[in-house]
Amino acid sequence: MRKLVLFIASSLDGYIARPDGGVDWLFTDQDYGYQAFYDSVDGILLGRRTYDQALSVGDYPYPGKRAWVFSSRPLSWMGEGVEAVSEPVGDYVARLKLEAGGKLWLVGGAALIKTCLERDLIDEFIVSIHPLILGGGIPLFPSTESSRRLTLTSVQTFDTGLVQVSYERARKSPAHIG
Template sequence: MGKLILYIATSLDGYVARSSGEVDWLFTDQDYGYEAFYETCDRLLMGRNTYEQIQSWGDYPYPDKQGFVFSQTIQQDHDDNVTFVSSDLVSFVNNLKNQDGKDIWLVGGAAIAKTCLENNLVDKFILSIHPIILGEGIALFPPPLPTLNLKLEDLQVFNTGLVQITYQVDLATPE
């Protein structure tokens, strides 16, 4: 059974992309632990907008992973590595988490992440916080969201100023 992990980059003020969807501000000068994380997953989930943005960059970058794209508008595409899903997200993710396999990467975007958070589906957060304030854009955690207690699992600081924080969801009932 795999855990659902939100592994995502964000600006210091909590945006995952500019209002236009551009992510030209992301650091690409080093790995930032991506390869090690990538090896822990065998499935990934994303929304249609994230999928279309990834496709615009060229070849699909995750051919060795089982990919699922949630969309109400795209039913099928030419990419053999991706299954398009229009069914209930919560039921689908719960079913996927109960299958044998490695962890599941919640790639994005913000809408699918919000639904997963609202339904307590995310088990772990790995946030790469870039030292930039965008001022506006697509929010990582648009309100409203339920309260969710987290436990710090890891913290890494890189020479570029990027900070990567790993939180485990704390299922203990707060006092």
């Protein structure tokens, strides 16, 4: 069974992007483990707005990887290995996880993350917390009635103040914690 991994950056106050979707605040001075992580996955899951945002900054950033873009509208550009998915997210991702293959990277956005969280599909959470307060924007975890207990697997700090925390889904935790 494939693992679904959320590998994402967040501001200290819990936002993954500015209100307009901008991510100009992300640190680009170091790799922060990105390349090793990217090399470890063979599939990428994106929401439509995240996909469009990725295309707006230059060349397609995920060459050589199979990508599924969840959207109810046709994509303006589909590179090699990119597939548009209009089926319900939870069922489709659950089927992908049952296929043979390596890890799947849940890139974002927030709505896709929320659905995967509510369906308990995310196996690992790797969050790079930037020492920055945005004061508003797109939250990492939109409001949901779904609670999950996680187990800390590692913490890595960087001279820039960035902290990368890694968690996995707690093994014997109830789906809802009240």
